[in-house]
Amino acid sequence: xxxxxxxxxxxxxxxxxxxxxxxxxxxxxxxxxxxxxxxxxxxxxxxxxxxxxxxxxxxxxxxxxxxxxxxxxxxxxxxxxxxxxxxxxxxxxxxxxxxxxxxxxxxxxxxxxxxxxxxxxxxxxxxxxxxxxxxxxxxxxxxxxxxxxxxxxxxxxxxxxxxxxx
Numbered sequence: 001x002x003x004x005x006x007x008x009x010x011x012x013x014x015x016x017x018x019x020x021x022x023x024x025x026x027x028x029x030x031x032x033x034x035x036x037x038x039x040x041x042x043x044x045x046x047x048x049x050x051x052x053x054x055x056x057x058x059x060x061x062x063x064x065x066x067x068x069x070x071x072x073x074x075x076x077x078x079x080x081x082x083x084x085x086x087x088x089x090x091x092x093x094x095x096x097x098x099x100x101x102x103x104x105x106x107x108x109x110x111x112x113x114x115x116x117x118x119x120x121x122x123x124x125x126x127x128x129x130x131x132x133x134x135x136x137x138x139x140x141x142x143x144x145x146x147x148x149x150x151x152x153x154x155x156x157x158x159x160x161x162x163x164x165x166x
Contacts, residue, residue, distance in 0.1 A: 003109035006091045006102065012156035014143035015101045017134065020155065026095030031079060038078045042071050084116040100158045115151040122147035 043065065047056050059065050086093040091102040091110050103119070105111060111119070126133020126146050133146035140149075148154055 023095035
């Protein structure tokens, strides 16, 4: 299968930690909204259809909805879907578009779904390790984080004229 080449093409510089964190903050806000919508739909539509309004209220009052493994699974899938769609389609989440950065393969092509999964899982591990996976970019000569290294991808800074056209 031919690789999906991202536009613009070129040899772009690696992104520093501050710009990455700024894009992450934008995406964090979007992800919070996404998680709220998924939770609302699951609890107010799906569970209401299954249990009915009165029984759902009783479960909520008893605190039995607080640790729902089905909801937790749905939230993780929703987050992965958000990142995977953007990363594999045009290499940029909405936060990355604002900050003019892109994730790509060394040859300038879009990453695969497998690479997106690796990035997603290793990025979570990076946060769980108190951000060490992100701080790694301060010591790496190519400014790579753990998830860049393990997914064999890189995050680059696009020229200003390239990301203003979008």
